[in-house]
Amino acid sequence: MVSGDPQVFEITWLTLRVTGVATLISVVIGIPLGTLLALRRFIGQRTLMALIYTGMGLPPTVVGLWVSLFLWRTGPLGALRLIYTPTAMVIAQAIIAVPLVAGLTVAALQQLPPKLRLQVMALGASRWQLIRLLLREARLGLLAAVMAGFGGVVSEVGAASMVGGNILGETRVLTTAIMLEVSRGHFDLALALSFILLALAFAVIALLTTAQQRRRPA
Amino acid sequence: MRRKNQRAGWTRVLLPVMILLLLALAAGCSGQEQGGSTAPQEPEAAGNASPPVAAGQPAGAERSSQDVILATTTSTADTGLLDALQPLFKEKTGYNLKPIAVGTGQALQMGRDGNADALLVHAPASEKELVDDGIGIDYRLVMHNDFIIVGPAGDAAGIKGVSDAAQAFSRISQGRATFVSRGDDSGTHKKEKEIWGKAGIKPAGDWYVQSGEGMGQTLTIASEREGYTLTDRGTYLALKGNLRLEILVEGDPVLQNIYHVMRVNPEKFPNIPINSKGGKAFVDFMVSPEIQKFIVNFGVDKYGSPLFFPDAGKEQAS
Numbered sequence: 247m248v249s250g251d252p253q254v255f256e257i258t259w260l261t262l263r264v265t266g267v268a269t270l271i272s273v274v275i276g277i278p279l280g281t282l283l284a285l286r287r288f289i290g291q292r293t294l295m296a297l298i299y300t301g302m303g304l305p306p307t308v309v310g311l312w313v314s315l316f317l318w319r320t321g322p323l324g325a326l327r328l329i330y331t332p333t334a335m336v337i338a339q340a341i342i343a344v345p346l347v348a349g350l351t352v353a354a355l356q357q358l359p360p361k362l363r364l365q366v367m368a369l370g371a372s373r374w375q376l377i378r379l380l381l382r383e384a385r386l387g388l389l390a391a392v393m394a395g396f397g398g399v400v401s402e403v404g405a406a407s408m409v410g411g412n413i414l415g416e417t418r419v420l421t422t423a424i425m426l427e428v429s430r431g432h433f434d435l436a437l438a439l440s441f442i443l444l445a446l447a448f449a450v451i452a453l454l455t456t457a458q459q460r461r462r463p464a
Numbered sequence: 465m466r467r468k469n470q471r472a473g474w475t476r477v478l479l480p481v482m483i484l485l486l487l488a489l490a491a492g493c494s495g496q497e498q499g500g501s502t503a504p505q506e507p508e509a510a511g512n513a514s515p516p517v518a519a520g521q522p523a524g525a526e527r528s529s530q531d532v533i534l535a536t537t538t539s540t541a542d543t544g545l546l547d548a549l550q551p552l553f554k555e556k557t558g559y560n561l562k563p564i565a566v567g568t569g570q571a572l573q574m575g576r577d578g579n580a581d582a583l584l585v586h587a588p589a590s591e592k593e594l595v596d597d598g599i600g601i602d603y604r605l606v607m608h609n610d611f612i613i614v615g616p617a618g619d620a621a622g623i624k625g626v627s628d629a630a631q632a633f634s635r636i637s638q639g640r641a642t643f644v645s646r647g648d649d650s651g652t653h654k655k656e657k658e659i660w661g662k663a664g665i666k667p668a669g670d671w672y673v674q675s676g677e678g679m680g681q682t683l684t685i686a687s688e689r690e691g692y693t694l695t696d697r698g699t700y701l702a703l704k705g706n707l708r709l710e711i712l713v714e715g716d717p718v719l720q721n722i723y724h725v726m727r728v729n730p731e732k733f734p735n736i737p738i739n740s741k742g743g744k745a746f747v748d749f750m751v752s753p754e755i756q757k758f759i760v761n762f763g764v765d766k767y768g769s770p771l772f773f774p775d776a777g778k779e780q781a782s
Contacts, residue, residue, distance in 0.1 A: 318577070319736045319737065320578055320736060413562050427541075429680035430702065430703065431680055431683070431707070432703070440613075
């Protein structure tokens with residue numbers, strides 16, 4: 247299974263799919279949520295923000311346990327039969343990544359000069375125009391938020407193994423495969439997988455960084 | 465001003481992100497079409513209108529009950545036996561085996577809670593409770609190997625060649641030699657506690673290390689810390705090349721390691737969709753002559769001796 251094996255390719259491909267979809271979901275939820283928290287005032291806002299900042303350090307094993315409890319056949323969502331599927335892994339990883347993306351979105355928007363907002367509003371911009379403009383100004387921070395979300399899910403193993411079950415050909419991703427190969431004493435193979443994981447993470451982050459730095463303000 | 469320019473810049477920034485994410489989504493979809501390699505029951509698949517039964521599968525296996533969740537022990541995963549059986553099971557029965565390798569304690573609990581369809585475990589005393597409660601049915605003897613006590617070649621506690629496992633444990637505790645315990649309520653851990661009980665010792669102290677890990681990891685820890693541990697022979701043989709541990713005690717009847725298979729009784733869980741046909745298929749599969757033959761040959765090419773010895777049909781050891 248060491249080099250050029252279809253199993254390794256399959257595991258890598260699944261890792262990319264699961265983390266990609268989880269990151270996408272976390273962006274779709276996290277950026278609007280972060281924007282709302284940064285730009286609007288409402289009751290419970292500070293509490294929600296504290297919760298999100300706490301969630302940025304949410305241990306994946308804790309998420310894995312909670313999601314398992316819900317998805318087990320005996321759990322409230324057991325009828326969906328999602329436990330031990332890639333979908334379950336996506337759900338758990340999205341939960342891990344949403345606070346990261348939302349929290350960094352808040353930070354990115356709040357560090358824009360406060361006067362900018364007043365100026366734009368004074369120029370008669372509608373609310374949507376304002377949000378678009380602010381998001382555009384904060385794009386460097388937003389891309390950092392996406393990277394943090396991706397980094398959070400591609401590296402975690404606790405939730406993936408708990409809700410995925412580490413099933414060969416179905417839910418075995420790079421991190422859980424590394425754990426298994428270490429426990430099998432196949433350190434060479436585990437090492438090879440770890441390099442693949444690092445290369446994968448580097449490729450994705452490099453792509454995002456290129457996008458981010460191309461338009462860096464002077 | 466340079467508004468237009470700016471807008472173009474924003475799109476340029478967004479574009480790679482969109483491409484990446486679209487790629488991921490496309491991957492998610494295209495994976496469904498391959499069918500075999502990915503879980504066929506993913507809900508995203510619904511949108512793809514894929515046929516209810518993936519091509520190449522024997523007719524009769526309903527899509528909704530294709531998966532058989534097997535709760536089993538880390539030793540069957542660490543030796544690679546499960547990975548080898550998984551495709552065979554699919555080929556023979558059309559069912560999709562989902563082996564969840566955990567300690568025997570957790571595996572039995574998964575059965576008790578109705579979270580598994582079939583169990584492959586090695587703690588006869590605890591299994592008996594499950595069977596007596598009517599939860600485990602079609603309870604069959606599958607195979608055995610044996611437990612061995614391994615330790616560093618130096619053997620500071622002087623247990624080499626002792627025929628009584630309990631006596632060997634006494635010497636380890638008297639010498640306060642490092643002993644690495646699984647500490648995870650697995651079948652191996654249960655066996656270890658049984659032997660400590662026989663020796664009349666409650667192991668505690670800084671010499672008694674609880675790893676909380678699977679067998680492979682525990683062996684590695686014992687090797688690194690020059691300690692003793694109790695292991696099943698299969699996992700030890702599979703990992704031997706990386707370990708500085710030798711077999712010191714073997715052959716005591718208490719060291720027998722017996723694996724049983726059973727399925728979960730669906731009547732005990734009227735509200736949970738237990739895959740009883742699939743569970744039955746797995747029990748029959750494990751005790752079939754063909755798989756029994758596969759088991760005795762498994763690992764011989766790599767380790768020079770079988771890791772497990774088939775027992776199906778022999779008298780129940782309970």
